[in-house]
Amino acid sequence: FIDIRKLQPSTGMCTFDPGFGSTASCESSITYIDGNKGILLYRGYPIEELAAEGDFIDSTFLLLHGELPSKQEKALFEREIKYHTLVHEQLIQFYRGFRHDAHPMAIMVGVVGALAAFYPEVAEVRNPQQQLRACYRLIAKMPTLAAMAYKTSIGQPIIYPRNDLNYAENFLHMMFAVPSERYEVDPELAKALEIIFILHLDHEQNASTSTVRTAGSSQANPFACVASGIAALWGPAHGGANEAVLKMLEEIDRLGGVEQIPTMVARAKDKNDSFRLMGFGHRVYKSYDPRAKLMRQVTYRVLEKLGRKDTLLDIAMELEKIALQDDYFVKRSLYPNVDFYSGIVLRALGIPVEMYTVLFAMARTVGWVAQWKEMVADATGRITRPRQIYTGELRRKFIPVYERQ
Ligand code: ACO
Numbered sequence: 001f002i003d004i005r006k007l008q009p010s011t012g013m014c015t016f017d018p019g020f021g022s023t024a025s026c027e028s029s030i031t032y033i034d035g036n037k038g039i040l041l042y043r044g045y046p047i048e049e050l051a052a053e054g055d056f057i058d059s060t061f062l063l064l065h066g067e068l069p070s071k072q073e074k075a076l077f078e079r080e081i082k083y084h085t086l087v088h089e090q091l092i093q094f095y096r097g098f099r100h101d102a103h104p105m106a107i108m109v110g111v112v113g114a115l116a117a118f119y120p121e122v123a124e125v126r127n128p129q130q131q132l133r134a135c136y137r138l139i140a141k142m143p144t145l146a147a148m149a150y151k152t153s154i155g156q157p158i159i160y161p162r163n164d165l166n167y168a169e170n171f172l173h174m175m176f177a178v179p180s181e182r183y184e185v186d187p188e189l190a191k192a193l194e195i196i197f198i199l200h201l202d203h204e205q206n207a208s209t210s211t212v213r214t215a216g217s218s219q220a221n222p223f224a225c226v227a228s229g230i231a232a233l234w235g236p237a238h239g240g241a242n243e244a245v246l247k248m249l250e251e252i253d254r255l256g257g258v259e260q261i262p263t264m265v266a267r268a269k270d271k272n273d274s275f276r277l278m279g280f281g282h283r284v285y286k287s288y289d290p291r292a293k294l295m296r297q298v299t300y301r302v303l304e305k306l307g308r309k310d311t312l313l314d315i316a317m318e319l320e321k322i323a324l325q326d327d328y329f330v331k332r333s334l335y336p337n338v339d340f341y342s343g344i345v346l347r348a349l350g351i352p353v354e355m356y357t358v359l360f361a362m363a364r365t366v367g368w369v370a371q372w373k374e375m376v377a378d379a380t381g382r383i384t385r386p387r388q389i390y391t392g393e394l395r396r397k398f399i400p401v402y403e404r405q
Helices: 047-053 056-065 071-083 089-096 104-118 128-153 167-176 187-200 207-216 222-233 241-255 257-269 290-306 311-324 327-331 339-348 353-377
Strands: 031-034 039-042
Touching: 039 047, 039 056, 039 290, 047 056, 047 187, 047 290, 056 071, 056 167, 056 187, 056 353, 071 128, 089 104, 089 128, 104 128, 104 222, 104 353, 128 167, 128 222, 128 353, 167 187, 187 290, 187 339, 187 353, 207 222, 207 353, 222 353, 241 257, 241 311, 241 339, 241 353, 257 311, 290 339, 311 327, 311 339, 339 353
Parallel strands: none
Antiparallel strands: 031 039
16 A cells, blocks of 8 residues: 555555556456356356357346346247347448448447447436446447448348347357348357357456446446447457457467477566466466366367367367466466457357457346446445545646746
8 A cells, every 4th residue: 555645645545556466446246256256146146057048138137137037028039139139220321421341349349339229218327227227228229230340341231130040140140141142140150149149247346347337437338338349348458359359369370280389388477578378368368268278168069060170179189288287377376267268269159350349249248247237226326536646746837938948
């Protein structure tokens, strides 16, 4: 602790915690993580059980409402989500304004924020009914908006949602169906994608969720808050890591494959080199990320189903083996995180690399809105307003331009 009063007498007592490694910013009953034991629970339910036995609708309802839905609640909730999958036709014009090669995350930041223009009633953020409707709209419309970003980028007509399909199936349909051609969603691959979504739904106060809460603390509307979360997720230190991992593995492959791994590991350890092993390390997990374990299983399952081998998977497994035997990684408790295997499985599912972080954003929207809803329900909530340690000049006298050098 630094007593900031010695530096700035008017500030009062405060903590200095860059990166908030030791600061809890809120109370929350949504997600529990034990980083030392590698435990992740959504509302008390282990992620492993939700992924194996539940589905997207169960986990989403659970995160939003605190309990698993009854049969009837589940049917109603699913119907409600499907009711909101379409977007306003005028929003489609937005897509025409982007360059054809725009990164889909750039498009998502724009169009999700723009949703607020179509639902002006969300300005009333204290109205619980409006809050819930905005949460449902965001969850339902994200796959539509994401698939539209992809279709625009490849110059194909957009495909409208099909409400007879479930969340993951419908997303694959909107991504890969082409008018006038028959497209059948493979239910096994859609199930694998659904598990990937479940693993990404929420992760307590990470950078993007904290951003959503910070924006929401000013009573900004939920569409604007989620747009700010998408922006924060985009960076390679956070959700952008899945794209960065795949590019790193491709680079190792291009340079000669597994023999190149020791060079990459040496680079990651070199403090004069800004290179880091992407998909390794986590602020909270100091053991194996439980999501990464499940992601590796899904990867095997998908490759087996497709009857495919992937050299990038061989490289990833060898990289993990070498890094986990290296003193540098052992001492710092650096293990693979959720992003390490997700790129390989998404590639096998035919998802283009620029869409990886978009898929993360789609799933994490559930966590963002659950956290936003919890925050706005707390009437005692205060606007987020951290202090700082000022390191600049103290009072100086203004010098008119004609007297300056
Ligand atoms: N490769 C090499 N060294 C690393 C790595 C890595 N991937 N991650 C951390 N380190 C080292 C740091 O250099 C530091 O070393 P030092 O003690 O000698 O200075 C030490 O481990 C601690 O690292 P910090 O950066 O202080 O840890 P922090 O908690 O701030 O960062 C982060 C966590 C951003 C995830 C980091 O591990 C990283 O950059 N990893 C690669 C990017 C990545 O995979 N991000 C996805 C995270 S999961 C998610 O957002 C969904």
